[in-house]
Amino acid sequence: MDPTDPAAILAGLIRCPSVTPQEGGALALLEALLARQDFEVARPVFSETGTEPVENLFARLGDDGPHLVFAGHTDVVPPGDLAAWSHGPFAASIAGGEMIGRGAVDMKGGIAAFAAATARYVRKHAAPRGQLSFLITGDEEGPAVNGTVKLLDWARERGERFDACLVGEPTNPEALGDMIKIGRRGSLSCEVRVAGLQGHVAYPHLADNPVRSAVQIAEALLATPLDGGTEVFQPSNLEITAIETGNPSVNVIGARCSVFFNVRFNDLWTVETLKAELAERIAAGAASERLRPARPAAAYDLVWRDRPSEAFSTKGEAGTKGAALTDALVAAIAEKTGRAPQLSTSGGTSDARFIKDHCPVIEFGLVGKTMHMSNERVALSDLEGLTEIYEAFIARWFAANA
Template identity: 55%
Template sequence: MPTISPVRLAQDLIRCPSVTPVEGGALALLERLLGEAGFATHRLKFSAPETHDVDNLYARFGTGSPYLLFAGHTDVVPPGDVVRWRYDPFAGVIEDGVLHGRGAADMKGGVAAMVAAALAFLAERPNFTGSIGFLITGDEEGPAANGTVKVLEWAKARGERFDHCILAEPTNPKALGDMMKIGRRGSLTGRLSVAGTQGHVAYPDLADNPIPRLMQLMAALTATPLDGGTAHFAPSNLEFTSVDVGNAATNVIPPEARAVFNIRFNDLWTPESLRAEIERRLAGAAGGARYTLAFDPTNATAFLTEPAPFVEQLSRAIAAETGRVPALSTTGGTSDARFIKDHCPVVEFGLVGQTMHQVDECVAVADIERLTAIFARFLDDYFAAG
């Protein structure tokens, strides 16, 4: 079985211009490498109304248990103005021990590390009896409608059952080994609209200004904290992201006022219970306001992977290779872990994310090599225990 350099693979992946939803050759590269190593590979293309077609890759080595799944994505956000980059964002340049390029941190470097670690592990074990798999999507940075969630549905329909999953997102704030994500907060977006009666500002008795009523309702949503947090989660927070009346005139009372808010919530809530709480607060403060409330259909549910042997094994591997015991965190935004958690326990650990989505995204070459060593050590421990 071939072994590969994780740094060279990261360079090759960066050189594939796989800006969502374009595959760019990245999945084809991984499919070839994994196929040559004996993995059964499946290229899966999915589509949905009003979305782009998206390529994904699923690969599995072995048929036994336990089954460890590695997950990630090869799609990247656009580079923006390439003139502002020090190097071509798709050239994969290494200088002074640093790999530069779009996706270096998020997350082609992480994908390269997990693939290289798995191939090295399997090369040393011709009689391996467990299973190692890869779920690599091209739709994480986009709508996430035709990627991981659909591959998981496809795999479940085939009878695939995973024991655990590592998602190699860039989880570390400053140094490799700082942080492992054992859960994520949920996300709920609401849209509040208050109706009024348009009129001249000089004749307010002939109009009904919706703006003070909207402000009253907004205050009701934020006056009392949603909760005080839990052992592994910070307090839930509601933030208004837009307030608008669509009114360019200074002498007209508008007919409508609108606000958009997003709530990042912990495991004290479900989307259903949180919707009910928002509706209760608005009803109690409405007075005579004529308002409507709608919630976006695509949201995320909070989840937690309990600290247990799986988490402890990865934490030990991280500490052994970096000298740091990672903090067990649930911070940050959403990730594809929100889909995976419905199929098996999942944790996230990858590279340092300080430059992700930025101009001159980069990652230390030594960190890619060390992350590969962490995954290799974990594989030894995981399958020895299994």
């Protein structure tokens, strides 16, 4: 396999059925590719009670100096209904100038492009004056328990220190060069378990319908916007995702009702300040008499979901590592595409939320329109274009950090 050819690398990766948490041969392929280029490669496996063990990869070129790391994942979501695919999801078929396969854009394509860009850079300039690493997990699309978090801790324990990180997630909405993610909103989820008193619907005075309280709590959560947004973040958003009773009977008032919600929040909040605000709103909704006249406040429990994520942004003040990282990528994109990318914090969460605690991190990859869809695919021209951007970025970053 030509290490400078991103299409050949991507085809090899797609043909590895690495559905989370299966390695599927993808990390083995990447290990062999990088080892032939003098990278020092490690394949740590992490596990935790109640979860599947996950294989990961860390590969480093160079022993000292400024350290740039590329992060990503080789695991993919399941292909779903095979009949919905025009070609096999793990065949890496090419049709109409596009490569089709699960993981083509999310995110084996980004890994292939960066691997090829690294090989091209080294052939032209020799090894960089510093360190260049790959930090690749097999647990991003899954529970994210035995992947990047543990891999970062493992790297730190063995003395690795990173100056900057680029995550190769598909960030562009329409065309290559549209958008760089310079941060992500936080995410907080909760279940409000509302207690009631079971009874017959014809005798509501003898029961206490928890759905009434649940509706009041949902209204209290939604009635007032959390904030108006900031310079780099859109307004925080709360969505009620389910109201469940577990009661299929139409003539029975149930004994319980749960309200589920998620908040994607900006840097005006921390997890703790947001919890406090939401708890106040929930208490007000439970105490309301609008739908429960002359009744005491409803009883409820709050069940906050584990492992919420904080909002973060890689700020670009002049002279900072974050500025050097962002500026190098913006310049590389402008050089190769002529576009001025939007610096955004939109979208969901990614493993960048873990990397931010170790070094400045930004995200840039392919166009993400087909990620997680049947017939996920990438234009070969985009794959080559991303490789060229990455190569220019590597050169600019090491030059700025010499």
